Amino acid sequence: MxxxxxxxxxxxxxxxxxxxxxxxxxxxxxxxxxxxxxxxxxxxxxxxxxxxxxxxxxxxxxxxxxxxxxxxxxxxxxxxxxxxxxxxxxxxxxxxRPTGLLRLSVPRAVVPLILEPVIASFCQAYPEVELEIAASDQMVDLATGGFDAGIRLGQFIAADMVAVRLTPPFSFVVVGSPDYLERRGCPEKVDDLRHHACLRLRRSNGAIAPWFFMDGNGTVEASVSGPLIAHDYPTLLGAAMKGIGLAQTPRPIAEAAMAEGKLTPVLDDVAASTPGVFLYHPGKRQVLPKLRAFIDHFKSLA
The missing domain is CATH 1.10.10.10 (Winged helix-like DNA-binding domain superfamily/Winged helix DNA-binding domain)
Structure with missing residues (x-):
C-alpha cells in the first residue's frame, strides 16, 4: 500500500x-x-x-x-x-544547437554500407557532437539502452516509432562465386536449393534466419542447409566469395562484389524485397538538434 x-x-x-x-x-x-x-x-x-x-x-x-x-x-x-x-x-x-553525445544502435552490416561514408563528414561538420555507433544486430529498447535513435530494416521497426527513410527499398539477393556455380550448377528454381550449400545467418535471438522468396504477391520460406552459420552478412558474403556456398544477403551489401565479378546473382526473378533501411526514434518530444543534424546531414549526402 x-x-x-x-x-x-x-x-x-x-x-x-x-x-x-x-x-x-x-x-x-x-x-x-x-x-x-x-x-x-x-x-x-x-x-x-x-x-x-x-x-x-x-x-x-x-x-x-x-x-x-x-x-x-x-x-x-x-x-x-x-x-x-x-x-x-x-x-x-x-x-x-547540435552538441553532446549522439548514440545510435546500428546493425553491423549497415555500418560499412550506410554509415562509413557519412561518419567522417558528419564529425567534421559538427565537431561539438560526439557520435557513438553501437554496432549490434540485437534489437534494443532505445530508452532503456540510452540511445537517441536506431537504424534497422523497415519491417523490424515498431509501429509506435518515428521512422526516417535512409535507403530506397531493395531486394535480398542469392549470390554465389563463379567457381562455386561452375562446380555445383546454377539453381533455376527455389526447390533446387535443397541440393546446394546454403550459408545461413543466426539472428541475435538465437534463431537461424530463413531464406525468403517472392511467390505471387506474397513470400515463401525456403528450407535450406549448408556448411556455415554466421552472425553477420559480411562474413556470409566473404564465405560465398571463397566458393563455400550460396548466400542470401541484402542486395546493396553484395553489389560491389557482383560488379567486380566476384559474385553472381541467382534466382533474381523471385528475390524477396524489403522496405529499406530506416532511422527510427521515439519522437514523443521534440527531436534534439544533434539528431536532427545527423538526419539532415545524411539526407544531404544521399
Whole structure:
C-alpha cells in the first residue's frame, strides 16, 4: 500500500536573492542586480529565513553582514547554485544547437554500407557532437539502452516509432562465386536449393534466419542447409566469395562484389524485397538538434 507523501515545494525559492545580497552586502544593490524592488528582496530573505529557521544576515542601518548560519549556507548554496545554473545552460545548449553525445544502435552490416561514408563528414561538420555507433544486430529498447535513435530494416521497426527513410527499398539477393556455380550448377528454381550449400545467418535471438522468396504477391520460406552459420552478412558474403556456398544477403551489401565479378546473382526473378533501411526514434518530444543534424546531414549526402 502506498504511503501518503507531499512533494517539497520552494526548496530553491529565495536562494538566488540570498546569493545576490551576500555578494553585494547590500539589499538595494542586490535588488538592482536582480531587477526587482528592494521590498521584494527583503520579503524573499524573510521567507527564506523563516523556512530555514535561522537568521542569515545581520542588518544595521549602515551595513549588511552574514550570520554564522548565513556563512554556512553561503558556503554550500553558492557552489550548488552555480552548478544548477551550469546544468541549465548545458541542457539548453543540447536543446538549441547540435552538441553532446549522439548514440545510435546500428546493425553491423549497415555500418560499412550506410554509415562509413557519412561518419567522417558528419564529425567534421559538427565537431561539438560526439557520435557513438553501437554496432549490434540485437534489437534494443532505445530508452532503456540510452540511445537517441536506431537504424534497422523497415519491417523490424515498431509501429509506435518515428521512422526516417535512409535507403530506397531493395531486394535480398542469392549470390554465389563463379567457381562455386561452375562446380555445383546454377539453381533455376527455389526447390533446387535443397541440393546446394546454403550459408545461413543466426539472428541475435538465437534463431537461424530463413531464406525468403517472392511467390505471387506474397513470400515463401525456403528450407535450406549448408556448411556455415554466421552472425553477420559480411562474413556470409566473404564465405560465398571463397566458393563455400550460396548466400542470401541484402542486395546493396553484395553489389560491389557482383560488379567486380566476384559474385553472381541467382534466382533474381523471385528475390524477396524489403522496405529499406530506416532511422527510427521515439519522437514523443521534440527531436534534439544533434539528431536532427545527423538526419539532415545524411539526407544531404544521399
Amino acid at each position: 502506498k504511503q501518503n507523501y507531499t512533494v517539497r515545494h520552494g526548496a530553491l525559492e529565495g536562494v538566488e536573492v540570498f546569493l545576490a545580497v551576500a555578494r553585494h552586502r547590500n539589499f538595494r544593490r542586490a535588488a538592482a542586480d536582480l531587477d526587482v524592488t528592494p521590498s521584494a528582496v527583503s520579503q524573499a530573505i524573510r521567507a527564506l529565513e523563516a523556512r530555514l529557521g535561522a537568521a542569515l544576515f545581520v542588518r544595521t542601518t549602515r551595513s549588511v553582514g552574514l550570520t554564522e548560519a548565513g556563512q554556512k549556507f553561503l558556503d554550500r548554496a553558492g557552489p550548488a547554485f552555480e552548478e544548477l545554473v551550469a546544468a541549465g545552460e548545458a541542457a539548453r545548449d543540447v536543446g538549441q
